[in-house]
Amino acid sequence: MTDTPTTQERYASATQSSSLRVEAGLQGDADYLIAAGWSKSRFGAALMRLHSEWDAAARRGCQIPRQATRKQIAQLARDIATAKQSKQVEKEHSDAARKRLEDGFVAELKETMRMLKMLPEVRLHLQLTAALDECPETESVSCAVLLHWLKPVCGACSGRKFQLSPRAGELSSVACRSCGGSGHGKVPGGEHGRKLLTYMEDCVGRARQGIRYRLNGRA
């Protein structure tokens, strides 16, 4: 006997997540089995469809939900402390700020999932892939990587490359500290996140190759 979980056990633990079921709006085990069985080109084609859905939603003003930064949590914690007439920021104020911003993120994510029909299934397949890679936080990492893939811009400057000026809505001449002025967002999830992104790009490449092959076959 070994303590190392088998592939089957890792699949089982990934698919038993009740929060994923609720968030993804999936109905039953069949959804899991279908998503788990997707080939690379099938997953790549699903990603391409998801990106088309996102492009259409973005034109209607849909925004990618962003998890709160430490700075935003600290700012809200200060506001809560002030509202409660506390002289200093206590742990309960920071906890309340973190929870309020996290709840806001989850609500925005649900709204995004409602608009992007492919997102729940795509997210599930990616989560299972992350589980096989023994990623410790499969739900949050796979979700963050997907959102990054849809819009890979820096969350701090929204891809505008410069820090915001103290005057509302204007940019300063100082490069964004978060992205060093590139405008590109950092791939979330560390090594696991980078591996998932490489996997996604490989799958999209295969799907495109398949499409080209079929088109040439018809010609």
Ligand SMILES: [Zn+2]
């Ligand atoms: Zn930036």
